[in-house]
Amino acid sequence: MRAVVLHRFGAADELRLESTPDATERTGWVVVQVRASALNWHDVLVRQGVYRSPLPHVPGADGAGVRRDTGEPVVVLPSLHWGTDQAAPSAGFQILGDVERGTYAELVAVPAECAVPKPPGLSWAQAAALPLVGVTTFRALFTRGRLAAGESLLVLGASGGVATSAVTLAAAAGARVVVTSSSPDKVDRAKALGAADGVLHTEHDWVDAARRCTPGNAGFDLVLDPVGRWNEAVRALRRGGRLVVLGASVNDTARMDVRSFYFGQYDLLGTTMGSPADFAGLLSFMAETNAPPPVIDRTFPLDAAADAHRHLESGAGFGKVVLDHV
Incomplete structure (x- = not known):
């Protein structure tokens, strides 16, 4: 062969x-x-x-x-x-x-x-x-992240396989999705897939700009971080919000303020890939919601x-x- x-x-x-x-x-x-x-x-x-x-x-x-x-x-x-x-x-x-x-x-x-x-x-x-991005994203959003209809989701990055999959799956589930990118064109393309808004993470105040996309500027219910920007990701969360980490393409180490983390009542969730049961859940979800390929x-x-x-x-x-x- x-x-x-x-x-x-x-x-x-x-x-x-x-x-x-x-x-x-x-x-x-x-x-x-x-x-x-x-x-x-x-x-x-x-x-x-x-x-x-x-x-x-x-x-x-x-x-x-x-x-x-x-x-x-x-x-x-x-x-x-x-x-x-x-x-x-x-x-x-x-x-x-x-x-x-x-x-x-x-x-x-x-x-x-x-x-x-x-x-x-x-x-x-x-x-x-x-398979890989699908099962990884499904597990991150739903099995681990517990994303529900009506919640807000911030996806760090707008163009990779996980990011585009997260936008389409979360939008199909009835969540309000915001993305970050270094490119206005990629933000626009993410909106075409179902994102409600987007911000440029090349701007120094991008976390504040992202929070302004949430009701009362309170922050997001869930942040999906496939790149390793934990410090900014936690700052984008509402109090009691969840951060799901599934990659380290930008940073493979992170320094965090411990007191502000536990006072904020945040969840920090790690995940990678997914099980055959997760994949079956993804396929059922796509069939039920007509989520795009x-x-x-x-x-x-x-x-x-x-x-x-x-x-x-x-x-x-x-x-x-x-x-x-x-």
């Missing part, structure tokens, strides 16, 4: 399309013929060696295709070995593409529970773009995976970057 192979960690140029042995079935696992795969920032970290993946390695967490044993169209849930505890993953939890070879290939092997029937109406690109920014052919990574890292896109395997 053809696959994008990483022989050493480093820049995007290290991703090369090669011929490799076929993925094979094993007990409890199935092989999926991949029609499309989607990029995530997680893939960049794998490429850079942050997760110390075994080399040579095939990256990629997200994908959609056809089960070779049944011919059924499926999406690949990249949450491997979650376990039975819905509160947190098991000690054996992995994200597909960390240790196991991933979806930047014509074939990928996954546990049978991770080959989920493809939702009707989604293109291959949309189906491939759904993932936003696709650009599609690249499989042999242009390096170009796709460079585009993702540029920050110029809006939505998901997808590799077309057909």
Whole structure:
């Protein structure tokens, strides 16, 4: 089979399309013929060696295709070995593409529970773009964040896969969504997806500007932070509000004032990925609310995976970057 192979960690140029042995079935696992795969920032970290993946390695967490044993169209849930505890993953939890070879290939092997029937109406690109950001965002907003209709949500960032997914899912749930961005154009595009307002986080007073988007300037019920800006995020909350943290692309450490945190009665919630039950909840939610599919920014052919990574890292896109395997 053809696959994008990483022989050493480093820049995007290290991703090369090669011929490799076929993925094979094993007990409890199935092989999926991949029609499309989607990029995530997680893939960049794998490429850079942050997760110390075994080399040579095939990256990629997200994908959609056809089960070779049944011919059924499926999406690949990249949450491997979650376990039975819905509160947190098991000690054996992995994200597909960390240790196991991933979806930047014509074939990928996954546990049978991770080959989920493809939702009707989604293109291959949309189906491939759904699993990681979809299940991650659903768990962050609803399982962990307890977002309810009528509440206010601030999403830090307006253009990435998690951010665009958060806007569409939260708006479909009846929440009032505000986003931050460095680009007025991206704020406008988030509004087109369902955000009520947006502010530029390049401005020194952006937290105050965001709070002015809430009733009585009281602050938000929930803030979703996929970048690691905890200090500003907590200041944007109403008293008793919840902060859900699911990324560290801007900061991987944070200093916080402890007294103001506990006097504010805030909740600080960490999350990543989601369980098969979370993914089932996402699919049911999308069917019940007619929430729109993932936003696709650009599609690249499989042999242009390096170009796709460079585009993702540029920050110029809006939505998901997808590799077309057909």
